[in-house]
Amino acid sequence: MPILEGKGVTKYFGGLAAVSNVDFNVEQGEALGLIGPNGAGKTTLFNLISAALTPKSGTIRFKGENITGLSPCKICRMGVARTFQMVKVFPDMPVLNNVVLGSYFGMSPSMSSADAVREATALLEFVGLSAMKAIPAKDLTLANQKRLEVARALATNPELLLLDEMMAGLNPAELAQAMELVTRIRDKGITIFMIEHVMKAIMNACERIIVLHHGAKLAEGTPQEIATSKTVIKVYLGERTHAGS
Amino acid sequence: MDITELTSKRSLVSGSIILIILILLATVSLYSPGYTVVLLSAILMYIILTVSWVIFSGPTGYISLAPAAFFGVGIYTSAILGKALPLPIVISIGGLASFCLGLLVGALTLRLRGIYFAIFTFGLVELIKHLLLFWELHVTGTRGRFVMVVDYNTIYYLMLIIFVLLLLTAYLIRHSKYGLALQSIGQNEDAAAHTGINVTMVKVITFAISAFFMGAAGAIMATKWTYIDPYIAFNPFFSFMPVLMAIFGGMGQLYGPVIGAAIFTYLEEFLITRLPELYMLIFGTILVIAILYLPDGLVGLIQKLWNRISVRKHAYT
Numbered sequence: 001m002p003i004l005e006g007k008g009v010t011k012y013f014g015g016l017a018a019v020s021n022v023d024f025n026v027e028q029g030e031a032l033g034l035i036g037p038n039g040a041g042k043t044t045l046f047n048l049i050s051a052a053l054t055p056k057s058g059t060i061r062f063k064g065e066n067i068t069g070l071s072p073c074k075i076c077r078m079g080v081a082r083t084f085q086m087v088k089v090f091p092d093m094p095v096l097n098n099v100v101l102g103s104y105f106g107m108s109p110s111m112s113s114a115d116a117v118r119e120a121t122a123l124l125e126f127v128g129l130s131a132m133k134a135i136p137a138k139d140l141t142l143a144n145q146k147r148l149e150v151a152r153a154l155a156t157n158p159e160l161l162l163l164d165e166m167m168a169g170l171n172p173a174e175l176a177q178a179m180e181l182v183t184r185i186r187d188k189g190i191t192i193f194m195i196e197h198v199m200k201a202i203m204n205a206c207e208r209i210i211v212l213h214h215g216a217k218l219a220e221g222t223p224q225e226i227a228t229s230k231t232v233i234k235v236y237l238g239e240r241t242h243a244g245s
Numbered sequence: 246m247d248i249t250e251l252t253s254k255r256s257l258v259s260g261s262i263i264l265i266i267l268i269l270l271a272t273v274s275l276y277s278p279g280y281t282v283v284l285l286s287a288i289l290m291y292i293i294l295t296v297s298w299v300i301f302s303g304p305t306g307y308i309s310l311a312p313a314a315f316f317g318v319g320i321y322t323s324a325i326l327g328k329a330l331p332l333p334i335v336i337s338i339g340g341l342a343s344f345c346l347g348l349l350v351g352a353l354t355l356r357l358r359g360i361y362f363a364i365f366t367f368g369l370v371e372l373i374k375h376l377l378l379f380w381e382l383h384v385t386g387t388r389g390r391f392v393m394v395v396d397y398n399t400i401y402y403l404m405l406i407i408f409v410l411l412l413l414t415a416y417l418i419r420h421s422k423y424g425l426a427l428q429s430i431g432q433n434e435d436a437a438a439h440t441g442i443n444v445t446m447v448k449v450i451t452f453a454i455s456a457f458f459m460g461a462a463g464a465i466m467a468t469k470w471t472y473i474d475p476y477i478a479f480n481p482f483f484s485f486m487p488v489l490m491a492i493f494g495g496m497g498q499l500y501g502p503v504i505g506a507a508i509f510t511y512l513e514e515f516l517i518t519r520l521p522e523l524y525m526l527i528f529g530t531i532l533v534i535a536i537l538y539l540p541d542g543l544v545g546l547i548q549k550l551w552n553r554i555s556v557r558k559h560a561y562t
Contacts, residue, residue: 050439076441088436090429101429104422105441113422156441 001064003028003160003191009058011044018044020215031192033202036212037235042195043085046162050082051075079107081158083149085165091138098137099123099151106156123151127181143174163194167201179205270405274398282401288510289404290462291490293411295506297458298487300415301451303496304427310484311366314373315343315456317479319463324390324473336464343460347453355448374479389474392467403465411458415499423447493535495542504543
């Protein structure tokens with residue numbers, strides 16, 4: 001049984017089908033990539049899974065249970081955590097408290113404050129931010145804010161982590177660190193579903209990739225299949241396949 | 246001296262200061278004239294309104310202009326039930342009635358954000374006022390009510406009890422995980438919801454708790470005024486004052502709204518009695534100066550001075 005399963009998921013913004021009739025499966029323990037041109041509906045799909053938006057039709061199941069229409073906090077507490085494309089840290093709070101909140105209110109909400117702080121400290125260590133735990137989150141660099149979001153999401157103790165463009169806007173050194181972080185998250189046994197524009201990252205990190213285009217699923221397969229697929233190349237690079245050279 | 250030692254010493258100092266102030270407040274009626282007690286009751290009332298306002302609006306940034314509505318519900322509860330029931334029960338019912346109104350209003354409106362929420366809460370005050378006016382005019386055929394009279398010492402001590410309970414509540418909320426959750430709601434509500442926080446529940450309950458104390462204060466204060474009507478009970482003045490006092494005192498620390506409200510009320514009393522013709526002029530000037538030069542209120546100023554002193558101390562050692 002897939003850990004996350006979507007059937008016929010559809011969302012309209014006015015007359016525009018942002019996501020239309022998309023089926024997807026995320027298998028337990030895998031890293032699944034989600035790519036597509038700008039405006040393809042990738043973030044909208046994540047918003048539908050995490051209940052920031054409610055689908056017009058279709059169902060989303062998590063571990064076999066229908067989670068369509070639940071509230072965001074409920075879905076987080078069931079074990080689906082996410083990060084945001086436009087980072088949404090708590091800017092005036094110390095870095096540590098950002099993560100402590102995840103421990104307090106995530107999957108195991110009855111945690112004592114000492115335990116929550118201990119767990120948050122360990123997670124900051126894990127993402128490499130332990131030196132910065134006392135400074136306000138707004139003073140971090142973009143790369144570090146993105147790592148902080150990952151730590152906060154991990155603090156809720158998720159089984160499935162949705163990463164929305166974690167690598168965008170990072171320099172090559174930061175990119176390498178971020179990719180290494182993804183691998184280490186997988187080693188914890190957490191399933192990953194990630195949106196990414198950085199092809200190198202997604203080709204390396206994921207076993208499978210889904211391609212969205214104009215809100216519909218265009219292709220699905222291994223990185224190899226996707227990289228050589230005629231339709232995908234057409235969508236990304238235009239009609240002529242040598243256009244990129 | 247390490248950090249924990251420093252903070253424990255600091256909390257010991259602030260704890261004893263609070264204790265001394267409370268003992269002074271509790272014994273004040275024994276040695277000072279009646280006017281002091283009356284003035285202190287007014288100050289406590291404004292502190293209660295301001296601190297309860299800050300419990301919710303401080304961390305979340307939702308500017309509520311509903312204090313007058315909750316305060317007025319307490320006042321009317323006292324006017325209706327005051328003659329039939331003992332005062333402590335009347336006060337509890339006044340608080341509970343406001344609590345329920347807070348739950349209802351919160352559940353209906355807390356999905357509104359920013360200015361829309363402020364406008365709705367302000368409309369609520371007017372709505373209740375005019376509903377009551379209509380009711381009195383067309384149903385009961387009365388205008389206003391007399392409230393049973395209570396001596397000023399009793400009013401003062403009841404106010405003091407509510408004040409202590411409120412400070413305890415505010416302290417506990419501030420230092421619990423829900424205090425942190427309220428802050429996160431103010432800073433990024435979406436992220437808070439996706440971090441597992443039931444934002445609606447946290448907001449509605451906190452809003453209702455703050456309404457409880459406003460209602461209780463209203464129920465006590467009604468007995469001082471002896472006669473009330475909807476215009477007195479639901480005066481928008483009581484919605485704006487807590488906001489101004491909180492800004493004046495600063496919301497970064499719990500003592501901010503307390504000293505803000507205390508100084509503000511004393512200043513108001515002083516100016517009204519000594520310089521009635523210049524009262525509004527001076528009051529307005531002070532407000533403008535405070536907003537221009539004290540963005541973090543008195544708390545910000547105190548902390549700045551404190552930092553300067555402690556930096557100097559360290560420089561010499």
